[in-house]
Amino acid sequence: MAAGRGVEVETCVGQVVLPGDVLLLPAHPDEDGERLRLGVSAAPRGRLLCGPGLRRCAAGLLVTKCGLLRHRQAGGGATAGGAYWVDSQQKRYVPVKGDHVIGIVTARAGDVFKLDVGGSEQASLSYLAFEGATKRNRPNVQVGDLIYGQFLVANKDMEPEMVCIDSSGRSSGMGIIGQDGFLFKVSLGLIRKLLAPKCEIIQELSELYPFELVLGMNGRIWVKAKTVQQTLIIVNILEACEYMTAEQRKQALAKLSGN
């Protein structure tokens, strides 16, 4: 922990990093400050992506959030490049462009709906941003409805804007979420775990009861099962999943399916 010294970034992948840690990037082997390169450089350099939790600084990458350092190799076989990011657990959501989130309609201001997405500002959603919506054919959205959409504009300087259609004009699952069901909030880390491909938790739960599930990247989950009791059981299991290990979860589910 000596002050002022950086650590090689490859040694830290998969380990806990704290804000203030400086990660040194591998220097390009052909780099030589004195000589000019006249010919075409042999190996094309991949682009290094600096993901959430990292900022570029003079020496390399500065860690700004605590968490586990992750790395993904660049596609196409490029040796350099790829992406580094910090996997941190937090509960507060900050809007990011392209994220799919569940919003609650709080107000209707003319042609625009105001949605609460759990961030510092309310997001706006135009009534034309639904599939098949025209000026004559308006969507039936009331205050208090749940909307599943994605962010079109989300940066620190502007008010976030949401849409319920993708770039080709199709809704692809987005839009107004139906009646009934139960909405609750969990931490962002659990959502990312549930959204991973082949998530065990979802597979095990689906063997228990059939249910509908909508996961918002802002930490909100909407569940609907056949009866209220089944819905509440699934809600309790998902909330507890954050702190249970895999064995404890299997035991809890075995007890429930035995009943």
Next chain:
Amino acid sequence: PRPPLPSPGDTSVLAGLYGPAEVKGSKELPDRAALEVLLRPKVGLPGVIERSREQLLRRTCESVVLGVLHPRTAITLVLQVLSDAGSLLSCCLNAACMGLLDAGLPLSSLFCGVTCALDPSGAIVLDPTTRQEQEARAVLTFAIDSAERKVLTATTKGSCSVEEMQQCLAAAQRAADTVFQFYRDSVRRKYSKS
């Protein structure tokens, strides 16, 4: 809401951090986040001492939090004193830093608080108890940052010479290593469960 911090002796402070959240109109800053610190004493209403400590904590936190990433938002830090057995200000500083760390706010570095007391014979006592603070000639509190062990905040009570202050500062910088190692171990423990 964040977990409490175990501290020197029996002093403990509970820190809760909310943000980046919506900000009321007049407090909005156009280019960075508005940081607010609320310090609640164990008994009684907050008085002038709490207000001055809040400003000190706020200035320290502002120097590490990357507020430019969240303009026009409010970050609120609430500290509740659970018990006070000496070195309260450095305990509040440590709790504030752990709160910022746990909440996932972007920070440029970490900081820790260390209190030194100069007793009448000139010896330096780190993290003094209330009794030692009262008998001391001077009590100095430093906030040390983790990147280069620089001093973010220094506050003194009583009188001491410049050399003595330098010695206390050097002792505090060495002691800061222990606190930063504790931060690292706690974070490691938290992420080992997932």
